[in-house]
Amino acid sequence: MLVKAKDYGIACVGITDYFLINSYKRLIELINDDSRLNALLNPPYADYAKQLLVLPNIEFRSSTIVRHVDIEGKTATREPIFTSFSPTQFRRKRLKRIFFES
Numbered sequence: 715m716l717v718k719a720k721d722y723g724i725a726c727v728g729i730t731d732y733f734l735i736n737s738y739k740r741l742i743e744l745i746n747d748d749s750r751l752n753a754l755l756n757p758p759y760a761d762y763a764k765q766l767l768v769l770p771n772i773e774f775r776s777s778t779i780v781r782h783v784d785i786e787g788k789t790a791t792r793e794p795i796f797t798s799f800s801p802t803q804f805r806r807k808r809l810k811r812i813f814f815e816s
Contacts, residue, residue: 716755716763726767738770 718798751760
């Protein structure tokens, strides 16, 4: 994905997870770890990856059917998370404010 982002000139990617931000967290950790990133990517690609705007996209699904309609919801953020919040801070400051009512 990081190689394709450079090849196609993509500046922002959303990482979709279900209920959690685990994949987003792993990608941010990889991008911030120069030795791992450089071992996986050639220097131009590693440098490009560090400039990407990476956003978490969290999808909420429920197997509960309400009036014969599946419940589905998504959340994303407009903020560049890797510069404003760590994944832990994102969970504490953003995800804890999400609630569901029946």
